[in-house]
Structures are given as structure tokens and as C-alpha cells.
Amino acid sequence: MGEATPRTMRALVKERRGPGAALREMPVPEPGPGEVLVRVLAASVCGTDVHIERWDAWAEENFRIVPMIFGHEMAGEVVACGPNTNRVEPGQLVAAETHLVDWTCYQCRTGRPHVCQSLRILGVHAPGSFAQYAVIPETNAWVSEGLAPEVAALQEPMGNAVHSIFVEEIAGETVAVLGCGPIGLMAIGIARLAGAARIFATDINPERLAIAKVMGADIALDAREDVVGALREATGGDGVDVVLEMSGAAAAIHQGFGAVTNGGRVSLLGIPSAPTKIDLPSEVIFKGIRVYGITGRRMFETWYRTRALLAEGLDLSPIITHRLPLARYAEGFDLVASGHAGKVVLLPQED
Numbered sequence: 509m510g511e512a513t514p515r516t517m518r519a520l521v522k523e524r525r526g527p528g529a530a531l532r533e534m535p536v537p538e539p540g541p542g543e544v545l546v547r548v549l550a551a552s553v554c555g556t557d558v559h560i561e562r563w564d565a566w567a568e569e570n571f572r573i574v575p576m577i578f579g580h581e582m583a584g585e586v587v588a589c590g591p592n593t594n595r596v597e598p599g600q601l602v603a604a605e606t607h608l609v610d611w612t613c614y615q616c617r618t619g620r621p622h623v624c625q626s627l628r629i630l631g632v633h634a635p636g637s638f639a640q641y642a643v644i645p646e647t648n649a650w651v652s653e654g655l656a657p658e659v660a661a662l663q664e665p666m667g668n669a670v671h672s673i674f675v676e677e678i679a680g681e682t683v684a685v686l687g688c689g690p691i692g693l694m695a696i697g698i699a700r701l702a703g704a705a706r707i708f709a710t711d712i713n714p715e716r717l718a719i720a721k722v723m724g725a726d727i728a729l730d731a732r733e734d735v736v737g738a739l740r741e742a743t744g745g746d747g748v749d750v751v752l753e754m755s756g757a758a759a760a761i762h763q764g765f766g767a768v769t770n771g772g773r774v775s776l777l778g779i780p781s782a783p784t785k786i787d788l789p790s791e792v793i794f795k796g797i798r799v800y801g802i803t804g805r806r807m808f809e810t811w812y813r814t815r816a817l818l819a820e821g822l823d824l825s826p827i828i829t830h831r832l833p834l835a836r837y838a839e840g841f842d843l844v845a846s847g848h849a850g851k852v853v854l855l856p857q858e859d
Contacts, residue, residue, distance in 0.1 A: 579638030583660035667805030687755025700724030
């Protein structure tokens with residue numbers, strides 16, 4: 509490592525299997541073969557991070573290593589490269605593809621590494637990015653020169669929206685985005701830039717519906733109202749061509765199937781908190797619709813699309829509502845859990 513790199517760093521650590529986290533002084537990690545050391549400039553907070561900090565059933569099942577630094581949406585400056593690296597250089601701004609894959613399984617060898625049989629996630633199964641420094645595989649470092657660090661960090665969740673939208677054509681289609689969390693809000697902006705005919709947004713939070721309008725939604729609806737009736741009326745009774753379900757709420761999932769036009773498509777990204785019953789004959793089969801399960805980003809097709817959309821002028825700044833130093837992580841997690849925020853970005857280098 510270079511002389512300017514300190515020996516220790518501030519890091520947010522999940523110390524035990526239960527609620528809570530702690531800010532600790534930790535050794536700065538060293539990059540091994542095929543790895544790079546990144547000085548983290550921005551680390552945005554995902555709902556997954558809140559699950560880990562609050563410790564729910566999902567965290568109990570998936571977060572196995574303690575103590576460990578968590579967090580996964582990140583961007584920063586490369587400060588050192590381990591042996592056998594040749595693609596990125598010190599000084600470059602990079603974001604992180606958070607899928608850690610084996611590159612040898614059937615899925616990886618057939619162009620689907622995002623569903624690798626040995627998939628691990630940065631900050632869930634390996635040390636993450638809520639720290640002043642992080643080590644990531646060079647393969648996963650996405651050069652992001654020219655972007656603000658907080659925008660560069662958002663490319664990871666934005667990739668979820670890109671993947672959800674572009675599994676099929678979107679230009680000229682009517683689109684309903686159900687759930688205006690950060691990824692849903694990104695999806696609205698992407699659909700607008702990609703030429704969607706009309707965009708409808710639903711949520712129960714008026715603050716997020718207001719941001720949805722800023723991002724390009726034509727109509728913003730309270731999800732507690734008759735969403736299916738409103739969407740069918742707005743489309744002359746036809747229903748919408750494309751549903752992007754981003755909330756995971758059972759009610760929203762049924763609204764999506766009810767509102768989609770016969771022969772349309774539904775992309776499911778939101779994660780239900782419990783098993784959800786679907787009436788397959790009436791909601792799927794007899795409507796002749798196509799249903800896509802969306803997980804993560806296609807490596808690295810989605811990243812190239814994401815880069816192109818940002819270059820074309822997609823503005824994510826309305827979604828970033830809070831920038832906080834790492835020491836104020838608890839406030840950031842509370843904001844995300846409350847829903848009274850867009851995207852919260854932690855800044856590890858700030859006091």
C-alpha cells in the first residue's frame with residue numbers, strides 16, 4: 509500500500525447476531541491477488557443494510573459472519589492494487605458490482621453470473637463498504653470517472669431498475685411503477701428517458717410520490733386507493749403494458765397483476781416479507797402475461813446500460829435526500845426505515 513494509506517480506519521461493524529452495530533477502529537485491509545483497495549468516498553444505505561442492523565428473519569438466515577463490516581453500495585478512489593491486476597489503476601474512481609461469483613458454474617459459463625450457484629454478496633457474505641477503505645475484486649470494480657461519488661455509488665441499486673425495465677422493450681409502452689423507494693424512483697427516471705409513453709407511480713408515502721413526479725411520473729397514485737381501477741381508466745380500459753413491482757407488498761403485487769393489460773408483462777423486484785398467494789389462472793395464465801423475476805444486475809450488460817443512461821442525462825440528484833458522515837449511521841438507518849427519505853448516502857471520509 510502507498511505511504512499515504514493509514515494503518516487503521518473507521519468502520520461500521522456488525523459485532524453479534526442481534527440488533528445493533530458499532531463504529532470501530534479497524535486495520536485497513538490489504539488487497540490480495542486480483543483485488544484492489546478502495547478509499548471509500550460514498551456508501552449509500554440499502555434496505556438490506558437496515559435488515560442487518562435491525563436484525564430480522566432475513567438477516568438471521570443470510571448474514572452468517574460476525575464480526576464483519578457490512579454495507580455494499582459504494583464508490584471511491586482506488587489507492588492500491590494487489591498482484592495479478594491490470595485493468596484499473598490507482599487514482600481512478602470506481603463503483604462496486606456487489607455480486608461475488610465463482611465464474612465456473614453452469615450459470616456463469618452461460619452468461620448468467622448474476623444468478624451464480626455460489627453467489628455471495630459484498631457486505632453480506634464478505635466484508636463490505638461502511639468503512640473508510642474496502643477491498644473488492646478488480647473484476648467487480650466499475651470505473652466511474654466523471655461522476656460524483658454519491659452518484660457513482662448509486663449505480664449498483666440503479667442497475668436493479670435498469671435490469672427490471674430492459675428485460676423487454678420499454679419505448680412507447682405505458683408503465684406502472686409500484687413502490688417509490690429509491691429503486692422505484694430510479695425506474696421512473698429511466699423509463700422516462702427510455703421513451704415510455706406514460707408513467708404511473710404508486711406509493712403510500714406522499715413525500716416519495718412528490719419525488720416520483722420530479723423524476724418523470726405522469727400520474728402519482730396513493731397505493732391505498734383503487735389503483736387497478738385508476739390505471740385501467742387512465743388507459744382507456746386496456747390496462748398498462750408494463751408493471752414494475754418494486755415494493756414487495758402483497759397488495760401491490762395483486763394490483764400489478766390486476767392492472768397489467770392482457771399480453772403485457774410484469775417485472776417483480778420487490779421482496780415480500782412472507783409467502784404471497786397468486787391466483788395463477790386469473791392473474792397470469794388467462795391473461796397471457798409474461799412474469800420476470802428480477803435479481804441484481806446482469807454482469808456486466810446492465811452496467812453498460814447504466815453508464816449510457818447517466819451519460820444521456822439521467823439525473824439521480826432528486827433521489828439523494830440525505831448525505832451524512834459515517835458516524836451518523838444510526839440516523840441514516842432510521843430515515844431509511846421510516847420511509848421519510850429518498851436515498852441516504854454515508855460519507856466515510858467526513859467527520
